[in-house]
Amino acid sequence: MVNIEAQSIWTDEGFTYFVTQYPDPLHVLVNDVHPALYFLLMRGWVLLTGSSELALRYFSVLPGILSIALVYQIGCEILRQRQQLDNGFIPLTAALLMALADAEIFLAQEARSYTWVTCFSCLSLWAFLRWQRSTQHSALSTQHFVWLLSTIALIYTFYLAALVGVVQGIFALVFLRGKQRLIAIGTLLLAAITLLPWLMVSVGNQTERISYADWIRLSPFVITEFRTYFFGNQWALHGGLLLLALVIMGYAGEKIIWRWRPFAPIALIFLWLIVPIMIIFGVNEFVPLYTTRRIAFIAPAIAMLIAFGLGNFRPFARGFLLSVIVIYSLTSVDFYRPKQPWREMMAEVAPYIAPADLVLSELGAGDYEILYHFDRYLPPEQATYGLATWRLLEPATYEPRIGGLIDSHDTVWLFYWQSENSDRGALNWLNTLNFQRTAEFTFDFNPNIFFYRYDRLPEKPLVEYENGMVLHAADWQADSLRVDLVWSTPNVLPVDYTTSVFLLDSSGQTVAQMDSQPFLSQRPTTRWQPNEKIYDPKILQLLGADLLPGDYQIGVTVYHFTDMGLENVPTLNRDERRLIGTLEIRKP
Secondary structure (H helix, E strand, O other): OOOOOOOOOOHHHHHHHHHHHOOOHHHHHOOOOOOOHHHHHHHHHHHHHOOOHHHHHHHHHHHHHHHHHHHHHHHHHHHHHHOOOOOOHHHHHHHHHHHHOHHHHHHOOOOOOHHHHHHHHHHHHHHHHHHHHOOOOOOOOHHHHHHHHHHHHHHOOOHHHHHHHHHHHHHHHHHOOHHHHHHHHHHHHHHHHOOHHHHHHHHHHHHOOOOOOOOOOOOHHHHHHHHHHHHHHHHHHHHHHHHHOOOEEEEEOOEEEEEOOOOHHHHHHHHHHHHHHHHHHHHHOOOOOOOHHHHHHHHHHHHHHHHHHHOOOOHHHHHHHHHHHHHHHHHOOOOOOOOOOHHHHHHHHHHHOOOOOEEEEEOOOOOHHHHHHHHHHOOOOOEEEEHHHHHHHOHHHHHHHHHHHHHOOOEEEEEEEOOOOOOOHHHHHHHHOOOEEEEEEEEOOOOOEEEEEEEOOOOOOOEEEOOOOEEEEEEEEOOOOEEEEEEEOOOOOOOOOEEEEEEEOOOOOEEEEEEEOOOOOOOOHHHOOOOOOEEEEEEOEEOOOOOOOEEEEEEEEEEEEEOOEEEEEOEOOOOOOEEEEEEEEOOO
């Protein structure tokens, strides 16, 4: 829970949110690369809790906590089957290591399915072990139903987690016999068959969504990243303890006694670790499957194997080694991924978006993350569209409607992230419909992200000044006391001018004002290019008490400082102050 809201909702989490809001979630999910169970559960969760960052991510915290308890139970079950005496050290240590696993901690702070995958994996393995120990090897036993249902839930949550079923199948073929083996294989086949209805309606669309742009091939860097993410910088210690789990060590004085039997239960956990790694890395050379988060369901196996390895040492040695591991885990972070600051970007830009403006995003492969922040920072009635999402889910309506949508507004904001998947359709329509770019907010990404403002300006300027400055248009928002100006100049200006907007009451007294260089003091006039259009928002500051309901005159002036003091720039009509409109303050 610590820092669960520290980072912004990112692309994958934005998709989770989008599914909870879209009227037909199955239409979205059949075009995604994941099965449906997690997203449908999340949709119900959001109905109960809302869609804040905390609420969305807390749904991943819950299975993370449950996984810790299940790891403890799996450890106890293995000890029973190995007929190994233990005072609780191994199961408790496994649970502790699971609680400290950086992979689980990080993924428990994301609105994604990965901690549910881990939880269902643990539940499936625990039920499988319990069923083996049961003397009732019947398809109607309670353990059997828990095993079957948890395995079905697992593969309906994440396709690659079907490898847990593969692990169980390999184990059944090697270690089980007779009727028990047949029931085990039959159960796994039944779980696999239950996925067929979903695959029949989705697999064609989903295979087309596999992205080769992010294909991560096996390399020394990937191996090092994998080792660090799951074993930390103590990987040599962890790896050695993990291998020790394959044996039982006893002591007769100073003599160590090694026993290799019973081997079967711990082999299941070892297969849980090895088989997914081998298959995913192997297939990844041909189909892009691997990312660290997609293989995170091996974390419980690592925790349990290390715990069993520690259990082979005498009390003092095991306590010392465990202390080293715990102190390192508490003072370091090995599994972490910085996310783009979408929240900060929207917080910066949102105050300048008027209710009548159109807000678009063109982020190439997907724009779910910015749609989430649109909904969080903009009013519900704001017209917002994710263009990549529109093209994906409703391709037949995109081309016929996009031009008319843009044409129905006079101000358009475009969140634009240039990539090979970015479509220039919106940019082309803005140029065709005579919109002009008036502002550019730039955010440092790789590559940068831009938030452009486009305005369709009137043919006749609002005000012209003797120094060549032209005020093309002005708009204002009474609620925020903001006045938006759009300027240009036909020639390069030699002086940095200050633009001022003021508010006059009925007696002609100035009651609010804002003076600054244009565009939040970021576009001084000496840097203007000829005929470049400059957006210049002014949020007025009250000079006294709150404004009473009524009409107030809006005025504009331009000035600069000289050796002789402040010098106003007159308009072509020789006015030093120009009134441009009326702002109405209504009763609250």
